[in-house]
Amino acid sequence: MNSRTPPLGDTTGLWQAVLAAAAGRCQCRGTCGKTHAKDGGRCPVVHGGYARHGAGPVSLLAAPAEPDGLLLPAHRAAALPKRELAAWCPACHDATRRTAAKAQQAASPAVEPDALFTL
Template sequence: MNGRTPPLGDTTGLWQAVIAAAAGRCQCRGTCGKKHDKDGGRCPVVHGGYARHGTGPVALLAAPADPDGLLLPPHRAAALPKRELAAWCPACHDATRRRAHAARQATAEPTGPDALFDL
């Protein structure tokens, strides 16, 4: 994998544009739960590089920049314009998505009892 190998589905060049705008580096600034202190507050993972010793090369994702946007259904996320996308390494993407989901669940109103069992 070279530094800019696009995914097979990138027929419009959107992925390449997002990764180029990010200089080939994950754009997470701590929404994943890590502070990324050693790297100036930004995740150090680069496309085609290695996240940790013993792992394969990392392929960055072009996904919604806003953590809440990571909860969008895939068809809505795929329709977002380039300015609303960011480059994410898989680890930061997954952790940010989990945190956004947990935050949404914490603020959701509890549902009432099931009407099937009302007496």
Template sequence: MTHRTPPLGDTTGLWQAVLAAAAGRCQCRGTCGKTHAKDGGRCPTVHGGYARHGTGPVHLIAAAADPDGLLLPPHHAAALPKQALAAWCPACHDATGRTAAKAQHTAGPDALFTL
């Protein structure tokens, strides 16, 4: 596993705990739109590794495990417990967030009131 340098704001060790639980590997299982079929259904990106040639090392993000949680306002996302977080590579995180936002947008205002 690669060396893990925590983000500057990780004073509680939460980021390190999330990455340790993920074994330093992105935990996306296809919510980004890719099947990750060649890698057993899980994104192969590891912290400190390279996603493709010509890019710098990838730094994994600790963010909401639930795709809808990626749409939370920052102050709500920052309050999530470790169990509700997952390690994401930036590519999967951004793609999953876009997919969740699009799904929320297409649901329309009536979806708020359906039971």
């Protein structure tokens, strides 16, 4: 059950190329916080397959391969070449994006709000 029906916006075949390079499997290697140790260090989720019991079929995403790239604005992420993209299952994508956002927030210096009045 490995249906490769592309998303409506895939007019250039980029999504299909990313999925073909990934062999239809999520390319997360633990950036989501899971080790994926039982599956050789790579997420076992396959496009069109089931991530867990009771859930519907999973549709993989083509998104930036690097965690920091997941924080790019949509228009910049959409302009990335195929070599900078990876196939992600929604669970790994979301967890990696949250982790990258937290790391970015922790690394940025705290900005003090402008004071209306000086004391």
